Amino acid sequence: MTAAPRPRLRFADAARPALADTALRRDLRDGAAAVRARRAAAVAETPDWAELRAAGRALKDRTLLNLDACLERLERAVTAAGGTVHWAVGAAEAARTVARLAGGAAVAMPAAPVLEEIGAADALAAAGSTVHRTGADAEFPAVRTAVTGVDVMVAETGAMVLLEWAGDARRCLAVPDALITVAGIEQVVPDRADLEVLLRSLPRSAGERLTPAVSVWTGVAPGDGPAAFHLVLVDNGRTRALADEIGRAALRCVGCAACLDVCPVYERTGPGPYGAPPGGPIGAVRVPLQRGVGSAATASLPFASTLCGACADVCPVEIDIPEVLVHLRGEVVDARRGRPVPTPELAVMRAAAWTMGDPQRYEAALRGGVRWARLLSRGGRIRRLPGRFGAWTDARDLPAPPARSFRVWWRDRAGAR
Amino acid sequence: MTSRDRVLRRIRDALGPARGTPVPVPRDYRRHLGAEYARADVIALFTERIAAHGTPVRHVGAGGLPTALAAALWAREAARIAVPAGLPAGWLAELEGVAVVPDGPGVDPAAPDGPDAVVTGCAAAVAETGTIVLDGGRGQGRRALTLCPRLHVCVVHADQIAGTVAEAAARLPPGRPQTWLTGPAVARGPARERSPHGAAALEVLVVEDWL
Numbered sequence: 285m286t287a288a289p290r291p292r293l294r295f296a297d298a299a300r301p302a303l304a305d306t307a308l309r310r311d312l313r314d315g316a317a318a319v320r321a322r323r324a325a326a327v328a329e330t331p332d333w334a335e336l337r338a339a340g341r342a343l344k345d346r347t348l349l350n351l352d353a354c355l356e357r358l359e360r361a362v363t364a365a366g367g368t369v370h371w372a373v374g375a376a377e378a379a380r381t382v383a384r385l386a387g388g389a390a391v392a393m394p395a396a397p398v399l400e401e402i403g404a405a406d407a408l409a410a411a412g413s414t415v416h417r418t419g420a421d422a423e424f425p426a427v428r429t430a431v432t433g434v435d436v437m438v439a440e441t442g443a444m445v446l447l448e449w450a451g452d453a454r455r456c457l458a459v460p461d462a463l464i465t466v467a468g469i470e471q472v473v474p475d476r477a478d479l480e481v482l483l484r485s486l487p488r489s490a491g492e493r494l495t496p497a498v499s500v501w502t503g504v505a506p507g508d509g510p511a512a513f514h515l516v517l518v519d520n521g522r523t524r525a526l527a528d529e530i531g532r533a534a535l536r537c538v539g540c541a542a543c544l545d546v547c548p549v550y551e552r553t554g555p556g557p558y559g560a561p562p563g564g565p566i567g568a569v570r571v572p573l574q575r576g577v578g579s580a581a582t583a584s585l586p587f588a589s590t591l592c593g594a595c596a597d598v599c600p601v602e603i604d605i606p607e608v609l610v611h612l613r614g615e616v617v618d619a620r621r622g623r624p625v626p627t628p629e630l631a632v633m634r635a636a637a638w639t640m641g642d643p644q645r646y647e648a649a650l651r652g653g654v655r656w657a658r659l660l661s662r663g664g665r666i667r668r669l670p671g672r673f674g675a676w677t678d679a680r681d682l683p684a685p686p687a688r689s690f691r692v693w694w695r696d697r698a699g700a701r
Numbered sequence: 702m703t704s705r706d707r708v709l710r711r712i713r714d715a716l717g718p719a720r721g722t723p724v725p726v727p728r729d730y731r732r733h734l735g736a737e738y739a740r741a742d743v744i745a746l747f748t749e750r751i752a753a754h755g756t757p758v759r760h761v762g763a764g765g766l767p768t769a770l771a772a773a774l775w776a777r778e779a780a781r782i783a784v785p786a787g788l789p790a791g792w793l794a795e796l797e798g799v800a801v802v803p804d805g806p807g808v809d810p811a812a813p814d815g816p817d818a819v820v821t822g823c824a825a826a827v828a829e830t831g832t833i834v835l836d837g838g839r840g841q842g843r844r845a846l847t848l849c850p851r852l853h854v855c856v857v858h859a860d861q862i863a864g865t866v867a868e869a870a871a872r873l874p875p876g877r878p879q880t881w882l883t884g885p886a887v888a889r890g891p892a893r894e895r896s897p898h899g900a901a902a903l904e905v906l907v908v909e910d911w912l
């Protein structure tokens with residue numbers, strides 16, 4: 285399977301330019317703080333927030349454990365309403381399908397994470413379509429075809445639900461003759477009643493009582509809007525995530541972006557280093573879950589976190605992102621254990637296990653280590669560790685250890701009694 | 702094997718024995734506003750919430766609606782307006798010097814030379830969020846009609862105002878295209894500042910029969 289935009293660099297390397305860009309960091313910080321405040325207000329006036337989260341979690345779990353039946357039901361409903369459903373295993377196949385359906389016509393395409401994920405713009409351009417990326421400031425182009433994402437699909441009725449801030453998608457649903465909508469297979473929910481949960485929890489989690497424009501459409505509506513509707517359902521590794529019993533929870537995501545705005549790592553790096561939208565905590569689990577941890581880039585993502593837990597606290601569908609991160613770290617380590625030449629971390633960890641396995645060896649090592657460390661320190665901080673350990677101090681200082689270790693202090697104290 | 706079969710097969714393989722496990726959904730969240738909300742409080746809440754977005758909102762009696770509509774259009778110097786089929790003719794009875802164009806496939810309200818304003822009814826409204834919902838039903842027109850960037854005057858009957866999103870969703874017939882509008886569009890800058898854009902110039906007239 286090929287995904288168009290792939291992260292090629294390890295997270296730490298990819299993050300370097302963003303970290304050096306102080307203007308970007310200030311924008312990210314101010315933006316995140318503003319959204320956090322709005323979100324806190326929207327949630328504070330929702331007395332049943334805990335019940336909404338529990339319902340959101342359960343309805344998405346219900347979807348995922350019955351995903352095949354849910355999608356078949358969705359397909360029947362969309363077809364009955366005059367739409368056509370297409371399926372794609374990989375990102376490239378999905379992008380080719382979109383390009384084929386557009387047939388070289390100019391298209392309006394408001395931004396959506398799934399469209400970026402499959403590389404829709406490049407595939408459309410390669411097939412001869414001019415792509416107008418609509419935005420709040422751009423004039424709406426005079427085109428007859430539109431390509432959009434979607435937020436929630438209802439299997440029971442075949443309804444598509446799209447929440448937006450800027451109002452461009454609204455035009456795409458009203459003006460062109462043909463509409464091509466791309467969705468991840470996990471974006472379905474079983475019943476109409478599930479909307480009364482997500483239409484409250486998702487916008488509030490994003491900082492609004494309700495998103496400025498919510499469009500709901502079912503197949504085609506005679507005399508109103510596009511006369512042709514195509515829905516492209518994309519797997520692109522979602523079934524790989526589904527097979528992981530712990531990682532599966534990440535497919536509950538409804539894309540509110542709340543976890544991004546509370547993440548101390550994302551606040552400093554922005555979306556770039558994650559290699560695929562949306563980035564942030566959910567991106568750090570979704571990318572390795574969907575693509576595997578075989579490359580250095582995807583394997584580095586589960587480590588791009590301090591495990592502070594802020595993301596799990598805000599998530600409207602109760603995804604325990606730190607739990608999935610830790611699980612994926614284990615998977616990365618396991619994948620490397622089998623290698624003939626151990627990675628430096630593994631060699632260090634093995635040496636540490638040998639040293640710490642014996643109290644005498646451990647204390648001797650501590651005494652030696654303290655002496656070396658104090659030689660390296662300036663003003664109580666170690667700015668750079670020597671040799672291969674230097675990478676660890678690239679982004680942080682290390683406090684110099686105290687002259688006496690805790691163990692020595694404890695023994696002296698016990699002896700003084 | 703088609704891609705459809707391959708995706709479905711992958712899902713079944715991924716779930717293994719867990720496939721088809723029923724998951725009960727706890728639906729003990731609030732579907733309605735608290736019992737302390739009398740009907741008049743629901744209407745007041747709608748007014749407060751929609752005004753919080755900076756949307757002008759006025760209350761009129763049924764008899765006062767034609768005058769209020771004429772005043773709203775006059776205040777914005779609207780000389781040419783587009784209206785959907787099925788708009789009660791009496792609503793426009795007080796207009797003077799305003800050309801009225803019936804909506805139809807040839808009318809493009811978003812075009813620079815399009816109408817100065819559109820006037821519609823609505824399918825429902827939500828007090829909790831300050832939202833109006835259009836579904837292409839009587840007196841609402843095609844979705845393209847309400848994309849007029851200059852002015853959209855929306856008439857809401859007080860009995861169309863639901864307390865919550867859940868109540869409004871339950872009132873709407875499934876299958877119709879719906880547009881839920883809550884305040885002006887938001888620019889996607891870091892601070893997500895609200896900025897009027899598109900059909901953001903909304904004005905709401907709430908019709909209360911006892912006024």
Ligand code: SF4
Pocket residue numbers: 489536537538539540541542543544566595598599600601602603
């Ligand atoms: S994972 Fe993040 S973006 Fe997804 S629903 Fe949870 S908080 Fe929102």
